[in-house]
Amino acid sequence: MGNIKKLISKWARRFRMFYRLFLFKIGRDRRPVFAVLTVTANCDFRCKYCFSDYYTKTETNLSLERLLKIIDELADMGVIYINVHGGEALLRKDIGNIIDHALLRGMFVNFITNGTFLKRRWEDIKNVDVVCISLDGSEETNDKNRGKGTFKIATDAIDFALSKGATVRIGMTITQHTKDTIEWLAEWAKSRKIYIQPFLLFDQENLPKELWMNWEENKKALIKLIELKKKGYPIFYSINTLKYALNWPFNKAIMRRSDLKGIEMPRGFRPIPCYYKLLNVLIESNGSVRTCNIMARVGTHVSIMDKSVKEAKEELLRIDDCMYCYHLPQMEFSQLMDLNIYAVIGQFLNQIKEDMKGLARKDKHA
Secondary structure, three states: OOOHHHHHHHHHHHHHHHHHHHHHOOOOOOOOOEEEEEEEOOOHHHHOOOOOOOOHHHOOOOHHHHHHHHHHEEEEEEEEOOEOOOOHHHHHHHHHHHHHHHHHHHOOEOOOOOOOOOOOHHHHHHHOEEEEEOOOOHHHHHHHHHHHOHHHHHHHHHHHHHHHOOOEEEEEEEEEHHHHHHHHHHHHHHOOOOOOEEEEOOHHOOOOHHHOOOHHHHHHHHHHHHHHOOOOOOOOOOOHHHHHHOOOOOOOOEEHHHHHHOOOOOOOOOOOOOHHHHEEEEOOOOOOOEEEHHHHOOOOOEEEEOOOOOHHHHHHHHHHHHEEOOOOHHHHHHHOOOOHHHHHHHHHHHHHHHHHHHHHHHHHHO
């Protein structure tokens, strides 16, 4: 009975989220719905593609008191869905307090981790709605990306979380090392009935060249994801989102307002505006707000140390001029806001399937 109540609560928050997105679309409510809260810059891994080089950071993290106040600010701003991550978020001894406060404020909590401390800290995070664990491919290829031994850590963490009845997703970053193991990981995920959220590399010039993917290699990866999706493999994004990235016509991953001057849109390609930056608030562990992780190194950061989160977000939107990109999470989000019927129905079906499978696992291990 307890599991059913949790599921009802989960879907009540989801419906609130979708209702708010609808209100935003028709211009009735322009408040943000989503947030990303980076609770620490510390990390025990040395992933070669880290978008913010967290393993090099020595900065002081925000205090628990400050983070709880930020969560309150976000809730008062209208945020319903929050992604909590790091660095490695489980390095914080008070992570349970942070998660419990977000849940207390009625937020849907997606928790992102590399899995290292998941077993020993399970009691702190067991009530989150989704656990996303990073895994990039087979043992050999994953460990080239993330470090020796990280495959075993991640796979053990995934199986442990599944044994507890959790809703688990895999975060996969596609690089030169892992591009040929997409199907392998899809098979592995399918055998566990969990979804993969694939990510393409961005900001490559600041990454080791051994990781770099040229555009033809990215296209092959996207074609493979589309093929797998059509065959029923658990790829979280819609085919429309994958095709949008595949058909991206520009030679830049991000198109700013200034980049569009004098450019005629290719025939048959309709760019989708980035709703992510309007509806999402991303807060770094050092107390700054930025547009998204794609812009971690090159984007504007606005401090919240001398102003409210709301004020910082409004200032950022006045400065930021990014218009379009093909990054898969942002585009899936924007496809939903664009009311693409396949994306909307697909996300509902994905999440219904996830929850039904999770409920079955909880009953099995009860």
